[in-house]
Amino acid sequence: MNQILLKAQTLIEALPYIQKFNNKKVVVKYGGSAMLDESLQLNVIKDVALLKLVGMQPIIVHGGGKEITKWLGLLGHESRFVEGLRVTDEQTMEVAEMVLGKVNKNLVQMVEKLGVKAVGISGKDGSTLKVEKRTVNGQDIGFVGNIKEVNADLINTLIDNNFVPVIAPIGLDDNYQNYNINADDAACAVATAIGAEKLVFLTDIEGVYADPQDKSSLISVLTLDKADELLDSGFIGGGMLPKLKNCVDAVKNGVNRVHILDGRIEHCLLLEFFTNKGIGTAIIDKKSMFENETIEK
Numbered sequence: 001m002n003q004i005l006l007k008a009q010t011l012i013e014a015l016p017y018i019q020k021f022n023n024k025k026v027v028v029k030y031g032g033s034a035m036l037d038e039s040l041q042l043n044v045i046k047d048v049a050l051l052k053l054v055g056m057q058p059i060i061v062h063g064g065g066k067e068i069t070k071w072l073g074l075l076g077h078e079s080r081f082v083e084g085l086r087v088t089d090e091q092t093m094e095v096a097e098m099v100l101g102k103v104n105k106n107l108v109q110m111v112e113k114l115g116v117k118a119v120g121i122s123g124k125d126g127s128t129l130k131v132e133k134r135t136v137n138g139q140d141i142g143f144v145g146n147i148k149e150v151n152a153d154l155i156n157t158l159i160d161n162n163f164v165p166v167i168a169p170i171g172l173d174d175n176y177q178n179y180n181i182n183a184d185d186a187a188c189a190v191a192t193a194i195g196a197e198k199l200v201f202l203t204d205i206e207g208v209y210a211d212p213q214d215k216s217s218l219i220s221v222l223t224l225d226k227a228d229e230l231l232d233s234g235f236i237g238g239g240m241l242p243k244l245k246n247c248v249d250a251v252k253n254g255v256n257r258v259h260i261l262d263g264r265i266e267h268c269l270l271l272e273f274f275t276n277k278g279i280g281t282a283i284i285d286k287k288s289m290f291e292n293e294t295i296e297k
């Protein structure tokens with residue numbers, strides 16, 4: 001087939017997905033190494049702009065853990081994690097909020113540059129993310145928040161007024177104390193609260209492996225029962241553990257499509273949203289939803 005026909009075919013392949021997701025809210029969790037490379041960042045933001053321009057309602061929830069670690073290091077402050085969560089003392093909290101604020105406004109700037117309206121907020125704005133102090137097995141890990149409530153009013157107002165909300169994972173407790181929140185938790189809570197159709201985690205690995213030492217063990221479709229088995233198998237470690245738990249929670253709480261994608265792949269969002277095969281790992285309620293119908297990808 002000649003090149004021009006091939007391009008036309010690719011565009012036509014996107015048609016049912018554009019229809020299916022028209023006006024639907026889709027949450028993109030953007031974090032990890034995929035954020036460090038500037039040209040990759042621009043590709044991700046271009047994809048988000050395109051989702052918006054073809055009629056979807058994208059919301060970005062971002063991380064920036066590696067940037068926080070870098071800036072803490074420059075200040076001579078070592079980073080420590082417990083079960084993937086940053087131990088957050090007062091100084092760490094201050095640096096985390098500054099760095100996430102900068103990451104937030106950079107993302108807004110990139111979206112705006114592409115002619116799409118965006119507003120950057122943190123969970124403090126409009127009391128969007130209300131938290132309580134989180135501990136791990138009784139261990140005090142400082143100002144780390146567990147989300148207990150999402151007030152979606154501000155997010156919905158922004159969406160209704162045609163803005164792409166860009167959300168940083170900082171929240172307040174009942175005493176208006178600042179807390180640092182794991183960005184995967186924030187994305188999952190936001191997606192659930194706004195009734196998102198789809199939640200996509202962009203990370204720095206191809207997807208979920210049944211065994212991370214064996215690259216041929218990539219799982220493309222993971223049902224909830226299999227995900228529970230896998231979480232108990234001991235083969236899910238590091239940051240993938242809270243991520244996969246969040247995926248399971250999101251599906252259980254009504255988000256129809258939850259995906260873990262490799263943010264290092266150029267235009268990974270377009271490939272996932274608009275092609276029949278999709279990429280990465282999809283976490284779904286029942287396997288049958290994927291059988292027979294490519295549209296149910």
Ligand SMILES: Nc1ncnc2c1ncn2[C@@H]1O[C@H](COP(=O)(O)OP(=O)(O)O)[C@@H](O)[C@H]1O
Binds near residue numbers: 065205236
């Ligand atoms: N079974 C597994 N499949 C995939 N990744 C895994 C697995 N077990 C551990 N991991 C690790 O989880 C990491 C992704 O989590 P994390 O670093 O927190 O991502 P992000 O910073 O994008 O939120 C991968 O880079 C990988 O090293």
Ligand SMILES: CC(=O)N[C@@H](CCC(=O)OP(=O)(O)O)C(=O)O
Binds near residue numbers: 065066
């Ligand atoms: C409590 C906690 O761990 N907060 C995270 C918030 C940023 C984040 O989650 O960033 P990534 O998604 O890029 O990892 C942190 O301080 O690193």
